[in-house]
Amino acid sequence: MKDNNEVIDTLLDSSYEFGFSTDIETDVAPVGLDENTVRFISDQKDEPEWLLEWRLTAYHHFMKLAQKDMPGWQHFDMPDLDFQSMSYYAAPKSKPLLDSLDQVDPELLATFAKLGIPLTEQKMLAGVAVDVIFDSVSVTTTYKAKLKELGILFCSFGEAVQEYPELVRKYLGSVVPATDNIFAALNSAVCSDGSFVYIPKGVRCPMELSTYFRINAINTGQFERTLIIADEGSYVSYLEGCTAPQRDENQLHGAVVELIALKDAEIKYSTVQNWYPGDADGKGGIYNFVTKRGICKGSNAKISWTQVETGSAITWKYPSIILKGDYSTGEFYSVAVVKNKQMADTGTKIYHLGSHTKSRIISKGISAGVAQNTYRGLVHVGKNAKHTRNFTQCDSLLIGDKCGLHTYPYIESRNSTAQLEHEATTSRIGEDQIFYLNQRGIDNEKAVALIVNGYAMEVLKQLPMEFAVEAQKLLAISMEGSVG
């Protein structure tokens, strides 16, 4: 009989496909963080005074929090983060014109081609507009003009500050205040680029909007800020993807995403996160400390988060939804895969504040190697929220016998008319399942990929078609060699 663990060990050794780095000249902010860093970033982006003030307030709040202990409730040891030893801003030197791809450094275009993100519009997947963020700046946004005909604004965050300052000012920090947590405060102080989306009243965005994030520069943090506003009766589906080069030191990714859905509006936000996870010994990898939150401001609004998390050394994120409008709906679909020494502490928080609000949480955790995977979720029902409903399902899949999966479902219900359901299962990939597939000519690696994809199907089918295929491939790659 084969030793299961032995097989797992040999097979776990699969490599990260996107680990290359690009040799490109960059403007980098000096290492360290003080008021001047914040001013430098604001100045680089030619920002208005109010935004600089907002950043500085956030900076001071961050410095206060940084004096205190780091958050300690998560199911992993918070690494020692030296905020003074990293750089907070990096931009490719040849500054591209935002509307013209001709101006983009060919090296950069080659990088994205390698990542499978063609930027030339004629070659693009039909019906997907892409914003690309390289280190700290947005290098290109495609299909912008076409969208503008419908009144849809889709551009980099930096551009939005220049072009649509009133919208940015109205909504920035309205869902995730700078004081929310230490990483949100840091992001608010030093946030560089990100995407901005505004869908006007009654408009259904005809294509998927997508942002692709890439950390390239060494020793740099990426702090993007994304703001999506869906005005009354509008609809948008948005996807973000991310990768980073393979480097021995850890890099911090501290994004903030805010979604605002007004009356009758719907926002569907999908993430395929594939940051570099570090090597098999846990060396290197991205610290993915992200704050994502949406608000259903008006009645009958809907927000859904779908995430496929396969990368990062540590993932710490809880895409949340505030259901303020009556009859609004929130959904959270998650697949989180960890292997080797990766750690993920992820889940959602749903705040039922309006009456007749509904939410649905489907979380699928997969753990292999010696990795630790935690689902942490909160369902909150406010005092005045009548007749709310929540359904939560947390499934855990263990591969091998050295990994861990943990579930912390919190419920706070202040209204007795709430109907809350929770289901949880834990399973292991069975040897009999593997053998059955082997007997049909399918090797161990493909068998695991098939089983894992089947297990995650309920979530994957929430993704837009093109990305569902990508996500399935990514899951298969992530599972390469996780079982015997």
Added chain:
Amino acid sequence: MLTINNLHASIDGKEILRGLNLQVNPGEVHAIMGPNGSGKSTTASVLAGKPEYEITGGEIIFQGENLNGMAPENRAAEGIFLAFQYPVEIKGVSNINFLKTAVNEIRAYHGLEPMPAKEFLNRIKEKQELVQFSNDLAKRSLNEGFSGGEKKRNEIFQLAMLEPKLAILDETDSGLDIDALRIVAHGVNSLRSKDNAFIIITHYQRLLEYIEPDFVHVLYNGRIVKSGTKELALELEEKGYDWLKSESRDYITA
């Protein structure tokens, strides 16, 4: 096609097969019968290469190659198919997706390109009729929520899709009602050819009324104690297995 020489196999240190000999030629159907615990399912598992079983002696030669130590997926690709007694369920993996993976993995083993989608779908359509499968059953998650009979029919469906050289049916008749039994038997009979062979493992003679074997073997205590033609199956049905116990002692000492 298949030669088993003095095969000894054990699980968790317990010897189950104790000197099994069997010769199967192309075009033949062999039935292996025997009481509970005689090693019938072990024979099937060992042929398919189930990792829990250890071969402690003897050899299995399939198409001139020794199977000892060959990975189960490679045995499958070489043309060995096992219809499981208890087919597993795999959630979220559609029957079709699973079969496509299997067909193309086996093709890849032989250096062939994946089967064109149209050809594959035509084949699905043709073969599902063989076991009276609806489109719905073919598309559903692999065996999930299937009845016992549907699971067994699915095994024969897969058998039809993969066209193996040697198919081993491990108690495919157990738990089947008469209608499902007829469907399964019809499927197997339609697939019989001069180039392939079947080993049918069963408890009862019933299945052999529908699938006529060329040879019947009686397995007892990990070895074949008696071989004959289909009349032997009738004899077993009539007399049960008890008489073998005394006879096999003679056989062993003889």
